[in-house]
Each structure stands twice: as structure tokens, then as C-alpha cells.
Amino acid sequence: MPAMAEPMPVQPPYRQAEQRRHADLLGMWLFLASEGMLFGGVFLALAVYRLILPQAMKAASAHLDLWAGGANTAVLLTSSLTMALAVRAAQAGKRSEALAELAATAVLGVAFEAIKLHSWWSEYLQGLLPGHGPPFPLAEPGARMFFHLYFVATGLHALHLAVGITVVTVLTGALALRPQTTPRDARAVEVTALYWHLVDIVWIFLYPVLYLIAR
Amino acid sequence: MPNRLTMVLVWGALLALLAATIGVSQLRLGLWNPVLNLSIAAIKTLLVAWLYMDLRTAPPVARLFGLGLILWLTIMFGLGIPDWLTR
Numbered sequence: 001m002p003a004m005a006e007p008m009p010v011q012p013p014y015r016q017a018e019q020r021r022h023a024d025l026l027g028m029w030l031f032l033a034s035e036g037m038l039f040g041g042v043f044l045a046l047a048v049y050r051l052i053l054p055q056a057m058k059a060a061s062a063h064l065d066l067w068a069g070g071a072n073t074a075v076l077l078t079s080s081l082t083m084a085l086a087v088r089a090a091q092a093g094k095r096s097e098a099l100a101e102l103a104a105t106a107v108l109g110v111a112f113e114a115i116k117l118h119s120w121w122s123e124y125l126q127g128l129l130p131g132h133g134p135p136f137p138l139a140e141p142g143a144r145m146f147f148h149l150y151f152v153a154t155g156l157h158a159l160h161l162a163v164g165i166t167v168v169t170v171l172t173g174a175l176a177l178r179p180q181t182t183p184r185d186a187r188a189v190e191v192t193a194l195y196w197h198l199v200d201i202v203w204i205f206l207y208p209v210l211y212l213i214a215r
Numbered sequence: 216m217p218n219r220l221t222m223v224l225v226w227g228a229l230l231a232l233l234a235a236t237i238g239v240s241q242l243r244l245g246l247w248n249p250v251l252n253l254s255i256a257a258i259k260t261l262l263v264a265w266l267y268m269d270l271r272t273a274p275p276v277a278r279l280f281g282l283g284l285i286l287w288l289t290i291m292f293g294l295g296i297p298d299w300l301t302r
Binding site for chain 1: 242
């Protein structure tokens with residue numbers, strides 16, 4: 001539990017600081033559940049096409065760079081570690097540690113996006129973006145559908161991560177401008193972290209479902 | 216929140232699971248490929264949700280929302296997949 005010197009002013013309808021924190025956590029979890037359903041639809045589409053057009057999906061997946069995707073998974077898992085450590089530091093009132101860990105989280109998020117942009121670009125050059133650029137190289141009729149789903153799924157995920165990077169960067173800036181972290185700041189870090197971890201979990205499933213189905 | 220050492224150990228476990236999932240994907244195991252890869256993803260998710268998102272000490276209603284997501288996804292996949300398999 002957060003242990004801090006400064007007492008937190010609680011305004012109605014809240015009676016205690018902890019109640020306020022629970023309300024914040026609950027609001028974020030409700031949002032995360034709706035996000036889970038949004039991505040769930042994408043995963044269901046991928047599962048259905050994997051079942052009805054298995055050969056085309058496998059052939060198309062073989063054109064993805066397994067190692068770029070794996071490196072991105074490692075980057076995102078590491079960012080979840082730094083984010084979780086930042087929550088711990090903010091709750092303990094360790095301001096400089098929390099700032100460093102938040103900044104590291106944002107930098108790792110940017111690294112993920114950079115690797116992803118590079119992958120998209122090389123896929124575009126190979127003609128794998130359906131309807132644009134060089135001619136599509138695969139003959140299987142379902143292969144185009146795989147790449148439609150791939151670009152929608154990874155694009156939606158990258159957009160969510162971009163939102164996460166923005167929030168973490170703004171939060172880091174706001175905390176850096178204050179002389180010390182308050183319980184309110186610790187709550188902001190905690191709630192932001194929940195969103196960050198969800199974006200990580202979405203990638204944890206996207207990686208095997210998109211990159212690792214070739215065999 | 217769990218202590219720092221636990222968090223770093225969880226990170227190590229997550230990276231080991233990533234290596235395992237890449238390793239599994241290089242073998243031809245038929246139906247076991249998706250089963251193992253999705254199981255590894257589920258274990259990673261449990262580690263992240265339970266320890267990094269701290270569901271371990273979260274308010275019970277927040278945990279209920281997490282379970283609610285699993286329930287709705289189960290309904291969506293439970294009705295969506297058989298629909299296509301039985302056409």
C-alpha cells in the first residue's frame with residue numbers, strides 16, 4: 001500500500017484515500033475489459049481464418065520476420081518491468097527512481113514502434129501491403145486476408161502503444177516539474193501502468209498468432 | 216506491489232517463455248504448435264496480470280472485471296469458432 005508523508009485530501013463522494021484509489025483502479029479495469037473485447041474481435045477473425053484457410057495463413061506468416069517480432073516482444077516485456085518498478089517507486093515516494101523508470105518505459109515503447117515501423121516498411125517493399133506498392137507476391141487466395149488482418153492488428157496495437165507512450169511521457173514531465181511525488185501522482189502512475197501492461201498482453205498474443213504459425 | 220527481486224525474476228521468466236515459444240515454433244508438432252504457443256502466451260499473461268498489474272492485491276471488484284473480460288471472450292470464441300467449424 002502507498003506509504004507517504006503527505007496526507008491526501010479526499011473530496012466527496014469519497015470518504016478515504018484508499019476508496020478513491022479503488023475507484024480509479026476500477027475505472028481503468030472497466031476500460032481495459034472493453035479494450036480486451038476490441039482486440040478479441042481481431043483475434044477471433046485471425047482464429048477463424050487460421051481454421052478455414054490454414055495453408056494460406058501459414059504461407060503468409062512465413063513472410064514475417066520472426067526475429068524482429070521476437071525482439072519487439074522482448075522490448076515490450078522489458079518495458080512492463082520498468083513500468084511495474086515505476087509504480088512501486090512512486091508509491092514509496094522515491095521520485096527520482098520513478099522518473100527514471102517511467103522515462104525508460106517510454107524509451108522502450110519508442111524502440112518498439114521504431115522496430116515495428118521498420119518491419120512495416122520492409123513488408124511494404126516486398127509487396128505484402130495488399131492494394132498498395134509492389135505486386136503482392138503470394139498466390140494463395142487467403143494470403144491477402146492474412147496481411148489485411150496483420151496490418152489491422154499490428155496497426156491497432158501500435159496506435160494503442162503510441163497513446164501509452166504519450167501518456168507516460170506527459171506523466172513523466174508533470175512529475176519532473178513537481179518537487180515531490182504525491183499519493184495522487186502515485187495513483188496516476190498506477191492507473192497508467194495498468195493500460196501499459198494490457199498493451200503488452202495484447203502483443204504477447206499477437207506475436208505467436210501472427211509470427212509463429214508458419215509450421 | 217511485489218518486491219523488486221520478484222519483479223526482476225518475473226521478467227526473467229517472461230523472457231525464458233519468449234525463448235520457449237520461439238523454440239516450439241521451430242518444431243513441427245502439428246496441433247501441439249498452437250496449443251503450446253497459446254498456453255505459453257496464457258502463462259505470460261497470468262504473470263503480467265497477477266504480479267505486474269498487481270491483481271494479487273487489487274480490489275476484488277477489479278479482479279471481477281478481469282474475470283468478466285475472460286467470460287465475455289469465452290462466450291465470443293465459444294460461439295464464434297463452432298459456427299465456422301460446423302459450416
